[in-house]
Amino acid sequence: xxxxxxxxxxxxxxxxxxxxxxxxxxxxxxxxxxxxxxxxxxxxxxxxxxxxxxxxxxxxxxxxxxxxxxxxxxxxxxxxxxxxxxxxxxxxxxxxxxxxxxxxxxxxxxxxxxxxxxxxxxxxxxxxxxxxxxxxxxxxxxxxxxxxxxxxxxxxxxxxxxxxxxxxxxxxxxxxxxxxxxxxxxxxxxxxxxxxxxxxxxxxxxxxxxxxxxxxxxxxxxxxxxxxxxxxxxxxxxxxxxxxxxxxxxxxxxxxxxxxxxxxxxxxxxxxxxxxxxxxxxxxxxxxxxxxxxxxxxxxxxxxxxxxxxxxxxxxxx
Amino acid sequence: xxxxxxxxxxxxxxxxxxxxxxxxxxxxxxxxxxxxxxxxxxxxxxxxxxxxxxxxxxxxxxxxxxxxxxxxxxxxxxxxxxxxxxxxxxxxxxxxxxxxxxxxxxxxxxxxxxxxxxxxxxxxxxxxxxxxxxxxxxxxxxxxxxxxxxxxxxxxxxxxxxxxxxxxxxxxxxxxxxxxxxxxxxxxxxxxxxxxxxxxxxxxxxxxxxxxxxxxxxxxxxxxxxxxxxxxxxxxxxxxxxxxxxxxxxxxxxxxxxxxxxxxxxxxxxxxxxxxxxxxxxxxxxxxxxxxxxxxxxxxxxxxxxxxxxxxxxxxxxxxxxxxxxxxxxxxxxxxxxxxxxxx
Numbered sequence: 001x002x003x004x005x006x007x008x009x010x011x012x013x014x015x016x017x018x019x020x021x022x023x024x025x026x027x028x029x030x031x032x033x034x035x036x037x038x039x040x041x042x043x044x045x046x047x048x049x050x051x052x053x054x055x056x057x058x059x060x061x062x063x064x065x066x067x068x069x070x071x072x073x074x075x076x077x078x079x080x081x082x083x084x085x086x087x088x089x090x091x092x093x094x095x096x097x098x099x100x101x102x103x104x105x106x107x108x109x110x111x112x113x114x115x116x117x118x119x120x121x122x123x124x125x126x127x128x129x130x131x132x133x134x135x136x137x138x139x140x141x142x143x144x145x146x147x148x149x150x151x152x153x154x155x156x157x158x159x160x161x162x163x164x165x166x167x168x169x170x171x172x173x174x175x176x177x178x179x180x181x182x183x184x185x186x187x188x189x190x191x192x193x194x195x196x197x198x199x200x201x202x203x204x205x206x207x208x209x210x211x212x213x214x215x216x217x218x219x220x221x222x223x224x225x226x227x228x229x230x231x232x233x234x235x236x237x238x239x240x241x242x243x244x245x246x247x248x249x250x251x252x253x254x255x256x257x258x259x260x261x262x263x264x265x266x267x268x269x270x271x272x273x274x275x276x277x278x279x280x281x282x283x284x285x286x287x288x289x290x291x292x293x294x295x296x297x298x299x300x301x302x303x304x305x306x307x308x309x310x311x312x313x314x315x316x317x318x
Numbered sequence: 319x320x321x322x323x324x325x326x327x328x329x330x331x332x333x334x335x336x337x338x339x340x341x342x343x344x345x346x347x348x349x350x351x352x353x354x355x356x357x358x359x360x361x362x363x364x365x366x367x368x369x370x371x372x373x374x375x376x377x378x379x380x381x382x383x384x385x386x387x388x389x390x391x392x393x394x395x396x397x398x399x400x401x402x403x404x405x406x407x408x409x410x411x412x413x414x415x416x417x418x419x420x421x422x423x424x425x426x427x428x429x430x431x432x433x434x435x436x437x438x439x440x441x442x443x444x445x446x447x448x449x450x451x452x453x454x455x456x457x458x459x460x461x462x463x464x465x466x467x468x469x470x471x472x473x474x475x476x477x478x479x480x481x482x483x484x485x486x487x488x489x490x491x492x493x494x495x496x497x498x499x500x501x502x503x504x505x506x507x508x509x510x511x512x513x514x515x516x517x518x519x520x521x522x523x524x525x526x527x528x529x530x531x532x533x534x535x536x537x538x539x540x541x542x543x544x545x546x547x548x549x550x551x552x553x554x555x556x557x558x559x560x561x562x563x564x565x566x567x568x569x570x571x572x573x574x575x576x577x578x579x580x581x582x583x584x585x586x587x588x589x590x591x592x593x594x595x596x597x598x599x600x601x602x603x604x605x606x607x608x609x610x611x612x613x614x615x616x617x618x619x620x621x622x623x624x625x626x627x628x629x630x631x632x633x634x635x636x637x638x639x640x641x642x643x644x645x646x647x648x649x650x651x652x653x654x655x656x657x658x659x660x661x662x
Contacts (some may be wrong), residue, residue: 038605187386187387188386188552188593188597189592191596192596193613196608196609199605199608215526216526216600217597217598217599220604222605239602240602244600244601244602245602254527255526258529258530260559261555262599263599267559269530270528270529270534
């Protein structure tokens with residue numbers, strides 16, 4: 001019996017049109033997310049992680065040349081919805097987002113309380129009185145003093161602004177929250193506090209998370225599943241227990257060994273070369289040029305190999 | 319307990335006399351305050367950005383200054399670079415007192431100190447080519463011959479492993495990747511053959527895969543040129559590969575200093591403990607436990623808390639002591655200094 005996943009992304013593809021050709025930012029990405037699960041998407045900058053988040057939420061720029069694939073949310077296909085239905089039924093109602101550099105994502109001329117309340121008023125038509133109560137509850141939930149409701153964004157510290165952005169994404173009790181680099185601009189202690197908060201939310205509610213980050217060490221704070229993206233494709237998708245102990249794809253192995261560790265004595269390593277251009281990505285495996293384990297077959301497109309709960313896109317495991 | 323341990327500040331003059339010959343940089347009881355004014359003239363207080371910091375830096379030694387944003391590490395760094403005027407205390411660089419330098423000597427001093435900025439893209443002028451960027455310091459410091467400038471530019475680029483050099487000389491910053499931009503910044507800092515390099519979070523804006531590469535590059539340069547390095551960061555996990563000593567700063571003061579290994583394995587100050595606890599290593603177990611992190615945020619530096627500045631957040635506070643009296647610098651273990659009443 002096939003159980004229904006909360007979110008099922010199939011062959012999601014997002015290409016951008018530029019003067020030099022089409023940029024294949026997200027290329028046939030598949031992944032599933034279960035209720036109350038957190039998936040971490042890691043990869044270097046420019047590998048298409050943020051584009052993928054935007055593709056799921058359909059927050060697209062004007063120069064899109066191809067946008068296809070299927071996304072099932074609780075069994076319902078949402079890619080086929082028209083824009084108005086998508087806005088009414090999905091965006092921020094079922095899937096919300098904490099944008100990258102959420103610290104600067106707040107509107108400087110609105111009071112933060114009003115911004116947190118806005119999704120409630122827009123989507124649920126809640127009247128002002130109830131909204132105030134709910135906003136207060138949300139502020140308490142994320143650990144911002146309630147009297148901050150009437151402040152402006154510039155009056156808050158970075159950590160507090162991040163919490164407000166999180167409150168905004170929580171306001172409609174969505175099923176999925178997409179966190180795009182939620183803590184990369186914050187100090188270590190604040191970062192840990194935010195992750196503690198995210199863990200609490202995950203424990204107390206049924207929310208699922210998609211965490212997009214390039215920081216592998218902190219990503220382990222929340223991860224149940226890990227997806228490694230490289231040049232627009234997911235090259236490995238594993239359970240966190242497996243991934244952090246023993247990554248499989250050569251790129252994941254390299255990426256893990258490039259993380260400086262506080263405890264333990266291994267010297268960190270770095271990956272030679274740069275990711276390929278996404279305008280004309282190499283045929284075959286896209287990591288082949290930088291791969292230490294390259295062999296003849298790598299010039300063909302590698303298949304996705306499944307073992308247990310884990311997927312690897314590499315010829316080594318055929 | 320001896321009497322001297324109870325005294326708040328260590329007598330700095332004697333320290334200078336001993337260390338003067340051996341250290342490159344000597345910072346003594348440095349205070350950097352910024353005045354706050356109302357309506358542009360009425361004095362309403364000071365921001366105590368750096369409040370009584372002293373340390374010695376030997377030739378070819380590398381130290382790391384760790385702390386959260388707003389702890390005063392950037393103010394300290396800028397004062398060392400001669401960009402801020404200290405409110406109190408002294409900085410000695412190679413037997414020169416920084417506060418007495420005239421404009422010409424200050425220019426000379428700046429050629430001996432290199433600066434690697436945090437955001438490489440912001441630090442490079444967008445309208446200058448790599449060649450122009452690297453020539454600028456040479457022109458400012460009066461290298462007149464074109465050939466010599468080209469020679470030194472080429473050499474600097476080779477040192478940061480941007481080869482073939484000719485391919486990069488004509489490029490503009492936006493044509494380079496983040497890692498390459500940061501290399502140009504390092505090459506520019508190195509071009510006057512400085513004795514001291516101040517690196518402000520040099521890798522925090524870079525991708526994980528390039529981060530280690532740039533750190534290794536910096537370490538190689540340090541070893542080859544016997545360069546003293548001040549590495550300013552908030553990321554403890556990179557410190558270990560780079561520096562011999564760590565200084566932990568909190569609210570304008572150094573709360574703990576010591577050898578890297580000792581400090582990482584055996585932190586004494588509760589704030590250092592918190593910093594270490596907050597730094598994660600990749601491990602799936604992390605997701606299952608909550609971290610014990612003191613809540614709250616660093617205090618205002620306009621009216622810093624009385625006593626120990628960490629006491630409002632400290633889990634190990636001794637009431638009646640920590641909140642009243644400022645802790646002295648204690649030396650509970652060889653080569654490790656801590657300002658905390660717990661170790662009295």
